[in-house]
Amino acid sequence: MKTLVSQAVSRLARWGTKWSLWPPHLVTACCGVEVGHLFGSAYDAERFGMLPMGSLRQSNILIIEGTITLKMAKFVKYIYEQMPEPKYVVAMGACAIKGGVFYGSYHMVPAAKVLPVHAYVSGCPPTPEAVLKAVTKVQEQIAHAEN
Amino acid sequence: MQKTEWPFNLEVGRTFFVQSEEELRGGGRGLTLVVGPQHPGSGHMRLFVVVDGDIIVDVVPDPGFVHRGVEKLAENRPYWTLIPLVEKASIMDSMNITYPLILALEKALGLEPPPRAKYLRVLMAELSRVRTHLYDLALLGVFLGHTTAFMWGFALMDMYAEVFAKIAGARTTIAYPVPGGVRRDVKPDHVEAVKRLLEVTRRKLKDFKTLFLDNPVTKARLEGVGIVDAKKTAELGVVGPFARASGIDYDVRKVHPYDAYGDVDFEVVVEKDGDAWARTLVRWREMYESMSIVEQVLKALPEGDVIDQALLFKNPEYRREGVGGVLGVYTYIYPEPGEYLAVAEATRGATLVHLWATGLQRVHRMRFVTPSWRNLRAMVEAMKGGRLADMPAVYMSFGYFPPEADR
Ligand code: SF4
Numbered sequence: 001m002k003t004l005v006s007q008a009v010s011r012l013a014r015w016g017t018k019w020s021l022w023p024p025h026l027v028t029a030c031c032g033v034e035v036g037h038l039f040g041s042a043y044d045a046e047r048f049g050m051l052p053m054g055s056l057r058q059s060n061i062l063i064i065e066g067t068i069t070l071k072m073a074k075f076v077k078y079i080y081e082q083m084p085e086p087k088y089v090v091a092m093g094a095c096a097i098k099g100g101v102f103y104g105s106y107h108m109v110p111a112a113k114v115l116p117v118h119a120y121v122s123g124c125p126p127t128p129e130a131v132l133k134a135v136t137k138v139q140e141q142i143a144h145a146e147n
Numbered sequence: 148m149q150k151t152e153w154p155f156n157l158e159v160g161r162t163f164f165v166q167s168e169e170e171l172r173g174g175g176r177g178l179t180l181v182v183g184p185q186h187p188g189s190g191h192m193r194l195f196v197v198v199d200g201d202i203i204v205d206v207v208p209d210p211g212f213v214h215r216g217v218e219k220l221a222e223n224r225p226y227w228t229l230i231p232l233v234e235k236a237s238i239m240d241s242m243n244i245t246y247p248l249i250l251a252l253e254k255a256l257g258l259e260p261p262p263r264a265k266y267l268r269v270l271m272a273e274l275s276r277v278r279t280h281l282y283d284l285a286l287l288g289v290f291l292g293h294t295t296a297f298m299w300g301f302a303l304m305d306m307y308a309e310v311f312a313k314i315a316g317a318r319t320t321i322a323y324p325v326p327g328g329v330r331r332d333v334k335p336d337h338v339e340a341v342k343r344l345l346e347v348t349r350r351k352l353k354d355f356k357t358l359f360l361d362n363p364v365t366k367a368r369l370e371g372v373g374i375v376d377a378k379k380t381a382e383l384g385v386v387g388p389f390a391r392a393s394g395i396d397y398d399v400r401k402v403h404p405y406d407a408y409g410d411v412d413f414e415v416v417v418e419k420d421g422d423a424w425a426r427t428l429v430r431w432r433e434m435y436e437s438m439s440i441v442e443q444v445l446k447a448l449p450e451g452d453v454i455d456q457a458l459l460f461k462n463p464e465y466r467r468e469g470v471g472g473v474l475g476v477y478t479y480i481y482p483e484p485g486e487y488l489a490v491a492e493a494t495r496g497a498t499l500v501h502l503w504a505t506g507l508q509r510v511h512r513m514r515f516v517t518p519s520w521r522n523l524r525a526m527v528e529a530m531k532g533g534r535l536a537d538m539p540a541v542y543m544s545f546g547y548f549p550p551e552a553d554r
Contacts, residue, residue, distance in 0.1 A: 026185045029213050030238045030550045033282070037308065040301025056185065072191065072212045075184050079470055101232050105216040105225075125319055126239065 006143035017060065017086060018142045019049035021135065026079055029066030031093040034125040045130040048135055061088045061138065064111045066125070068097040073114045080115050088139060088142070090134050091117045094124040150527035169212050184212050192526075192549050194538075201534050206527045210520075214553040221513040226252055227477040229513065231322050233500075236517055237551040238319045239282050239304070242268070242275040243493035244254070244517070244551070248499035249324045250405055250489035255482035255504050258327035258457060262449040265331045265406040270444045271314070271321070273437040277348065278307040279494035280430045280437075283546040288359060290539040296359040310344050313337055316332065325474060327455035338445060344364070345438050352434070353484055360431065366437050369424040373529035374540035376421050385525045386518045387496025389545055393421035411443045423529075423544035430546070461508045481506060495519055519552035 027035070038045045039052055053059040056079050068076055080087070091111035094100030097120055098110055111117050118141060119134040183193040193209040202455070217236065221229050233248050234241040246268070253259070259267070285300020314337050315321035315330065323330055334340075337417040359365055380393040392395060401410045416432045416521040418425035452459065454473050461476045482504040490499050496518025503511040526545040530538055 024185065027191050029191070030235055033239050036282070036297075036301055037305055040305060041298045042302055042305040055199075067213065067215055069212060069214060071214070071439075072184065079185050101235060102215045102217075105220055107214055107216050124235075127318060132225060147479070 014142055014145060021049055021061040021088065021138065022051050022053040023058040023061045023063045024053055024059040024079065024083070026056075026062065026076070027065050028068055028072055028076065029093070029095060031066035031095070031125045032133070035063060035065050035092070038128040038131055043132065045132060045135070046088055048132065048139070050135060056083050057136075059083055060086060061090065061135075063131070064089065064091040064093075064096045064115070064117075066093040067100075067108050068111055068112070068114055069107050070109060071107070072110050074081045076114055086142075088118045088138050089115050090119045090121065090138060091115075092121045092126055092131060092134075094122060096120070097122065100124050105135075107118070177264050180306055180535075183209075183486070189228065192547075192552075196530075196535070196538065198535055201536070201539065203530055203535055206530045208527050210523065210549065211553055213550045215550075217554045218513055218515055219503060221510060221515075225477075226255075226482060226510055227326070227474070228295065229510070230325065231320065233515060234320055235280070235550070236323055236515070236554055237493065237519075237548055238496075240275050240279040240333070240494045240551075241319065241321050242323055243279075243491065244269040244498060245322065245324060246272060246405070246491035247489040248502075248513075248515075249326055250491060251487040251500045251502045252326040252482070254487045254489065255485070255502060256326050256480060257483065258455045260328045260406070260455055261452050262347045262407075263332075263451045264324075264328040264455075266444050266448050267323050267333060267453060269411065270288045270333075270408040270441055270448075271311075271323050271329075273440045273444070274310070274341070274344075275373060276437045276494045277434045278304055278311075279546075280308070280434050283430060283495075283543070284359070284427070286542075287543040290543040291365060293359065293362070293365065296355075296365075299355050299358065303348060303355070306344055306347065306416050310337075310340050313340055325454075326477070327458050328453045330474075332453045338448075341441065341445065345441060348434075348438065356431075360427070366424065368537075368540050369427055369544065370422060372423045372537045373533060373544060374420070375525050375529050376424045378524065379528065380421065383525045383528060385496075386521050387492070387494070388416070388433060389426055389496065389522050389525065392415060392418045392425040392429045394419045400492050403490065405489075405491060407444065410438050410447065413440050423540050426544045426546075430528060441524050478508075482510070493518055495551065496521060514554055517551045517554060518545070519548050520554075522547065523552055 062080055096111040119137045121130050121134045123130055178198050180196045182196055184191045191212040195207040196203055197205040230245050234245045237244045261498050281300045281304045285297045288296025311321050312318045314333055315323045375393055377394045380390050380395055391399045396415055396417050401415055413436050416429050418429050458473050458476050462473050484504055485507040489496055499516040501514035505511045522545050526547055
């Protein structure tokens with residue numbers, strides 16, 4: 001009986017998380033332009049339950065918008081650590097994967113060296129559709145997670 | 148005033164306070180606020196703001212969060228791969244920001260684009276300008292808490308993105324010009340698309356104006372805020388629409404016309420007040436100027452090739468392979484040794500590229516001066532003496548785009 005109740009509660013919690021992925025406003029580089037399009041009226045990410053949030057204390061998905069420079073990496077980590085659990089990371093752009101056009105630059109790190117990443121989006125910059133697809137992938141991960 | 152630094156070494160509880168009273172001008176009671184790099188607006192830069200009550204006493208900017216070493220990377224790669232590298236400084240303004248590089252490379256390689264290519268470049272440059280101004284206005288809306296302006300701005304921008312995708316093959320990073328021409332020719336349906344785009348933009352901008360610029364709240368937030376007068380503007384080396392908002396009549400397109408800018412007729416928009424409202428108005432009116440340039444270009448678009456004949460002769464297979472076949476020719480032409488300098492008017496101001504070529508395909512050094520970097524100083528000066536609540540309005544009225552400033 002107890003397990004049944006806890007299972008039901010966790011399913012409800014996962015369902016709730018899945019449709020309320022709120023990113024904090026952290027722009028790390030130029031992919032932010034396409035993220036703007038993503039929340040604009042043409043792509044309207046809000047239909048997937050995404051609402052850009054000013055405060056990181058009320059958010060649970062971090063969209064890494066492109067390059068993370070060494071200077072920014074520290075703050076990306078702070079911001080990630082301040083976000084409440086459960087939290088997810090989508091790394092966007094060729095820069096966040098391995099460097100893109102800036103491969104070999106002295107001042108940047110791939111996103112995976114800074115944070116655990118749940119989904120990558122390729123492109124420079126990725127189209128908003130691609131980002132939305134990554135978000136739906138994260139939603140699937142949430143829905144199929146154990147407990 | 149000492150240089151304010153990230154106060155990590157201070158003991159807990161006193162972290163954000165300025166320690167000694169002598170550090171402060173003003174009334175002597177001050178508080179250092181750290182704004183950024185994560186803040187509800189846009190932009191990834193940090194500002195150390197010293198406030199006395201509600202008044203900003205001092206601002207120390209801390210840029211460099213997006214410094215990716217474009218200039219250093221440029222030393223290690225062949226010149227034709229510099230175009231996508233430089234363009235990433237300001238991706239929605241991609242055409243304008245690569246313009247000086249292309250002009251400098253053309254001088255170095257001795258190429259001359261055919262008239263059609265010149266007109267197509269101007270066409271894309273002006274569409275890019277409208278798009279970037281829309282982007283900045285939309286974000287200004289967000290900074291003022293006017294989310295509807297954001298939605299409208301981005302809805303309009305999205306149509307530009309689609310037209311760019313049609314003409315150049317990418318929504319945002321188009322890398323459209325190449326030394327000696329442009330990468331793709333426009334087809335009749337592209338011309339139709341551009342015409343429709345202009346018509347829709349003109350129609351929608353009217354509503355956008357009613358909604359955003361004519362809104363008394365917007366005007367109240369922007370008028371008389373962040374004033375930089377003409378003298379100070381000149382001293383601080385401000386460029387672009389932000390200098391023109393203070394009454395400085397300077398536009399590279401008029402002063403040193405490049406490509407087809409000599410043939411088109413347009414007015415340099417100038418305002419006198421030098422406040423945030425004037426900076427907004429200049430950009431608003433420039434959009435109409437740009438659209439009129441695009442219309443003139445479409446009317447006068449010459450026929451012919453879009454790549455220099457010199458390149459075409461080097462690849463006889465061109466007719467079969469299209470423009471893409473010509474691009475391979477770059478691998479066996481070399482820039483003349485020497486220094487080449489080119490300036491172009493990007494949306495946010497004059498952009499300069501200085502190339503040192505040594506006769507190799509890798510340039511020895513590339514100096515890249517971007518407008519946002521030049522406007523940063525004035526932005527900080529404009530914030531001083533104002534209220535903390537006006538800071539976002541001043542910030543975005545300068546259209547500051549960190550990747551462009553940090554390169
Ligand atoms: S992937 Fe491209 S668009 Fe995105 S941050 Fe990197 S360079 Fe900019």
